[in-house]
Amino acid sequence: ENYANTINALARKHKPEVILAGATTAGRSLVSRIAVTLYGGLTADCTELHVDKEKKILVQTRPAFGGNIMAQIICPDFRPQMATVRHKVMPEAESDPTRRGEVILEAFDAAWEDKRVKVLEFVTENVLTVKLAEADIVVSGGRGMQNPENFAILDELAKALGGAVGASRASVDSGWIPYSHQVGQTGRTVCPKIYIACGISGAIQHLVGMQSAKYIIAINRDADAPIMKVADLAIVGDLFKIVPMLTAKIKAERGIA
Numbered sequence: 001e002n003y004a005n006t007i008n009a010l011a012r013k014h015k016p017e018v019i020l021a022g023a024t025t026a027g028r029s030l031v032s033r034i035a036v037t038l039y040g041g042l043t044a045d046c047t048e049l050h051v052d053k054e055k056k057i058l059v060q061t062r063p064a065f066g067g068n069i070m071a072q073i074i075c076p077d078f079r080p081q082m083a084t085v086r087h088k089v090m091p092e093a094e095s096d097p098t099r100r101g102e103v104i105l106e107a108f109d110a111a112w113e114d115k116r117v118k119v120l121e122f123v124t125e126n127v128l129t130v131k132l133a134e135a136d137i138v139v140s141g142g143r144g145m146q147n148p149e150n151f152a153i154l155d156e157l158a159k160a161l162g163g164a165v166g167a168s169r170a171s172v173d174s175g176w177i178p179y180s181h182q183v184g185q186t187g188r189t190v191c192p193k194i195y196i197a198c199g200i201s202g203a204i205q206h207l208v209g210m211q212s213a214k215y216i217i218a219i220n221r222d223a224d225a226p227i228m229k230v231a232d233l234a235i236v237g238d239l240f241k242i243v244p245m246l247t248a249k250i251k252a253e254r255g256i257a
């Protein structure tokens with residue numbers, strides 16, 4: 001409430017064209033309050049943003065209709081244009097010290113404080129989930145893993161690489177691995193340096209959660225699976241042969257017993 005009151009007051013004063021927030025629990029809750037109060041347009045959970053310079057409009061892309069299409073949404077008539085962007089959906093920007101923006105300092109006005117709100121407790125986020133979102137290397141398993149026991153080979157590969165284990169919704173829904181590992185539209189968005197998809201077909205709902213990874217390796221016995229088209233390295237074959245070979249090779253290279 002306090003943040004929303006503050007931003008509402010500042011937005012009325014400075015009339016920004018665009019307000020952006022992370023699609024975190026706090027960000028989602030914050031901008032929806034602002035959108036209602038300022039009567040602006042809000043697109044939640046965007047996967048891509050760009051500015052149409054000619055029309056001076058923010059073009060907001062997000063999955064729609066269950067992820068079957070990527071919709072481009074614009075807000076031509078109302079200001080501010082607001083969007084939330086999912087964590088890790090875009091690669092981190094390089095720092096450019098030559099860029100200069102204007103910083104306007106405003107003093108906090110006590111009138112913006114909502115006396116009804118009190119912070120009672122901070123609860124630390126599930127460490128496992130954070131590790132997946134922050135990991136430089138993610139090894140994910142899909143329906144091709146066949147059962148929960150087989151995830152042990154992915155654990156071993158991830159451990160050898162110092163990475164984390166992810167999963168497709170099919171393997172989460174099958175009860176093979178907890179939901180906190182799910183990558184995709186209804187799971188976590190990850191942007192690791194390397195994403196290794198094992199036995200994952202590459203449905204659009206999975207791709208939106210990992211396609212901004214810097215290097216994608218797909219192991220699949222179907223050369224025509226959609227994941228093979230987005231992969232930088234597509235390995236056609238049986239994951240149960242390839243993954244243990246890869247783990248053994250990495251362990252040997254790194255001198256891990």
Ligand SMILES: Cc1cc2nc3c(=O)[nH]c(=O)nc-3n(C[C@H](O)[C@H](O)[C@H](O)COP(=O)(O)OP(=O)(O)OC[C@H]3O[C@@H](n4cnc5c(N)ncnc54)[C@H](O)[C@@H]3O)c2cc1C
Nearest residue numbers: 142143144168169170184185186187199200201206221239
């Ligand atoms: C609203 C909505 C939200 C969704 N959200 C998500 C989401 O967040 N994340 C997500 O992942 N999905 C999501 N889905 C589900 C998505 O549409 C797919 O159904 C799901 O991603 C498929 O998972 P999969 O690739 O593991 O399984 P499959 O599509 O069945 O693919 C299994 C793959 O494994 C390969 N394979 C099998 N055996 C082997 C082997 N021995 N070696 C090598 N390859 C092998 C097969 O060739 C196949 O390509 C969502 C769907 C909807 C409708």
